[in-house]
Amino acid sequence: MPAYMCKCGTRVSVGRIPCDHQWNFMSDSEFDKYEDQVDAGELYKEMKEFFKCPSCKRLAMFWDGWDGEPTFYIEDN
Numbered sequence: 001m002p003a004y005m006c007k008c009g010t011r012v013s014v015g016r017i018p019c020d021h022q023w024n025f026m027s028d029s030e031f032d033k034y035e036d037q038v039d040a041g042e043l044y045k046e047m048k049e050f051f052k053c054p055s056c057k058r059l060a061m062f063w064d065g066w067d068g069e070p071t072f073y074i075e076d077n
């Protein structure tokens with residue numbers, strides 16, 4: 001099953017559909033193109049995704065796709 005390694009050492013598996021750790025998003029300008037559409041499949045293709053580690057809650061963003069290293073973000077509180 002596909003997975004990535006979080007900075008905390010947790011192996012986060014991302015192969016399940018739907019994926020428990022995956023969140024999908026898109027920029028406001030990208031969304032603007034879909035104003036009059038309700039095609040979930042088209043929307044899904046356009047969306048980027050980030051993953052949330054179940055242990056430390058760090059977010060992993062694959063800005064450059066799966067071939068690049070993820071950028072990690074952590075809660076600040």
Ligand SMILES: [Zn+2]
Nearest residue numbers: 006008053056
């Ligand atoms: Zn983690």
